[in-house]
Amino acid sequence: xxxxxxxxxxQRLDNQICFAVYSAAHAFNRVYKPLLDRLGLTYPQYLVMxxxxxxxxxxxxxIGEKLFLDSGTLTPLLKRLEAAHLVKRTRSSEDERQVxxxxxxxxxxxxxxxxxxxxxxxxxxxxxxxxxxxxxDEIVALRDRLNAVIGE
Amino acid sequence: xxxxxxxxxxQRLDNQICFAVYSAAHAFNRVYKPLLDRLGLTYPQYLVMxxxxxxxxxxxxxIGEKLFLDSGTLTPLLKRLEAAHLVKRTRSSEDERQVxxxxxxxxxxxxxxxxxxxxxxxxxxxxxxxxxxxxxDEIVALRDRLNAVIGE
DNA sequence: TCACATTTAATTGTTCGCAATTGAATGTCG
DNA sequence: CGACATTCAATTGCGAACAATTAAATGTGA
Numbered sequence: 001x002x003x004x005x006x007x008x009x010x011q012r013l014d015n016q017i018c019f020a021v022y023s024a025a026h027a028f029n030r031v032y033k034p035l036l037d038r039l040g041l042t043y044p045q046y047l048v049m050x051x052x053x054x055x056x057x058x059x060x061x062x063i064g065e066k067l068f069l070d071s072g073t074l075t076p077l078l079k080r081l082e083a084a085h086l087v088k089r090t091r092s093s094e095d096e097r098q099v100x101x102x103x104x105x106x107x108x109x110x111x112x113x114x115x116x117x118x119x120x121x122x123x124x125x126x127x128x129x130x131x132x133x134x135x136x137d138e139i140v141a142l143r144d145r146l147n148a149v150i151g152e
Numbered sequence: 153x154x155x156x157x158x159x160x161x162x163q164r165l166d167n168q169i170c171f172a173v174y175s176a177a178h179a180f181n182r183v184y185k186p187l188l189d190r191l192g193l194t195y196p197q198y199l200v201m202x203x204x205x206x207x208x209x210x211x212x213x214x215i216g217e218k219l220f221l222d223s224g225t226l227t228p229l230l231k232r233l234e235a236a237h238l239v240k241r242t243r244s245s246e247d248e249r250q251v252x253x254x255x256x257x258x259x260x261x262x263x264x265x266x267x268x269x270x271x272x273x274x275x276x277x278x279x280x281x282x283x284x285x286x287x288x289d290e291i292v293a294l295r296d297r298l299n300a301v302i303g304e
Numbered sequence: 305t306c307a308c309a310t311t312t313a314a315t316t317g318t319t320c321g322c323a324a325t326t327g328a329a330t331g332t333c334g
Numbered sequence: 335c336g337a338c339a340t341t342c343a344a345t346t347g348c349g350a351a352c353a354a355t356t357a358a359a360t361g362t363g364a
Contacts, residue, residue, distance in 0.1 A: 010270040011263075015202050017284050018180045018273060020291040022195075023220050025177040026351080027298035028170045033352090043174075044320060050167050060343065068175050071343050073321050080319085097329045097342040111163075118162040121170060124301040125294060129165075135290055136169045142277060142287065143176035149276040150182050178321080185322090196350060212313065223313050225351050232349080249312040249359045 021139070031124045035117050039110060044073070045081060046114070052087065052103050053111045059098040068147075086110060173291070183276045187269050191262060196225070197233060198266070204239065204255050205263045211250040220299070238262060 032043050041049065044067075051066050052058070060074055067074075078101060081087045086107040092098040125132060184195050193201065196219075203218050204210070212226055219226075230253060233239045238259040244250040277284060 010274070011202070011205070011267065013270060013281075013285070015199070015270075016292075017277070017288045018184070019199060019219075020288045020295065021173060021177045021180055022199075024291050024295035024298070025173045026220055027295045027302070028173060029351085030302050031298050032170070042319065047167070047171060047174075050163070053163070061341090067171075068178055069320090070322070072323075072345080075344055077320075095330070095342085099343060115163065118165060118167075122162070124298055125169075126297045126301075127294065132169050133165070135287075135294065136172045138287055139172040139176050139291070140168075142279065143172065143179045145278045146176070146179040146183050146276055149278075150179070181321085194349065213311090221350095222352070224315080224353075227314055229350075247312085247360070251313065 028121075031121060032117075035120055039114055039117075040084060041110075044069075044077060046117075048074070048077065048081065049086070049107070049110065049114070052101065052107065057100050057102045059092065059100055061098070063101065081107075180273075183273060184269075187272055191266055191269075192236060193262075196221075196229060198269075200226075200229065200233065201238070201259070201262065201266070204253065204259065209252050209254045211244065211252055213250070215253065233259075 029043050032046070036043060036046050039046070047067050048063060051063050060071060060078065064070055064074055078087060078089060082089055085104055088102045088104055089099050090102070092100050122129065122132070181195050184198070188195060188198050191198070199219055200215060203215050212223060212230065216222055216226055230239060230241060234241055237256055240254045240256055241251050242254070244252050274281065274284070
């Protein structure tokens with residue numbers, strides 16, 4: 001039954017697995033876009049806000065570790081959030097190397113307006129919560145194995 | 153046992169599912185990077201080459217449909233591949249609106265050099281082929297459901 | 305045939321994402 | 335204390351990704 005995969009097959013297979021993730025990420029982005037437009041956020045900005053809604057007043061580095069992003073991505077993104085009056089950026093007085101990110105009143109208030117987003121995504125997924133949770137766990141496990149290889 | 157998810161929970165859950173995909177895509181990219189650097193390709197460029205290695209001399213639109221990308225992304229990318237002497241871009245004589253993308257000799261030759269890439273990715277995934285195939289199918293199904301919603 | 309819509313790439317402008325570098329602040333070790 | 339390494343954010347440069355627009359070619363219907 002199961003025959004060994006030829007080199008040619010695998011030159012499609014790896015594509016499929018990684019491409020599935022790649023193209024699914026883009027598909028998610030497109031579903032999120034109209035929802036986030038109403039909040040004035042992009043998806044990466046939304047991720048940063050989710051982090052801050054859980055815990056405020058954190059250094060850039062902490063946000064980067066949670067989202068797997070570096071300062072090259074976050075610095076300009078956070079400046080845009082600041083320009084939109086959603087966060088404040090202040091140098092830590094204890095460690096002047098750190099920049100602490102805090103929510104403004106508007107930033108806090110946006111959490112309420114964003115409450116309906118997850119439901120819309122769930123609906124678009126057209127899938128049960130338990131199925132999504134199972135998939136999520138598998139994907140996270142795969143991601144972590146990949147990240148482990150990178151850190152070698 | 154299973155209790156209903158509160159709004160607060162889901163404001164983390166949807167994050168997790170979509171963020172899992174988002175962060176896994178980045179993790180894949182980081183694993184691919186050193187492998188593709190040796191070929192002089194980025195990951196999206198590699199995807200285009202995979203398409204062309206299967207079928208050559210296709211219009212930009214066909215590539216876009218397979219990869220879910222538009223001309224705004226593909227046109228500059230293809231120009232870079234042309235500058236690297238991997239593809240040729242020629243207007244179709246039958247339909248002058250179309251630009252046909254064909255591999256050069258170097259473009260064809262690169263397929264051989266790229267043969268080891270899938271194995272490396274498989275190894276980094278640290279996972280059986282059958283598990284990966286199952287995950288891929290789930291993710292593709294999810295992606296297609298999301299794309300169906302977009303096309304409404 | 306002619307007006308009009310559609311298709312196809314290209315272009316413009318904005319935002320990620322990351323590698324590489326810089327500069328300032330902090331830690332460490334002799 | 336003082337040289338040295340480390341940490342943290344910012345910066346620069348390049349390559350996606352996409353929305354919106356443009357322009358040219360093609361298709362369609364009166």
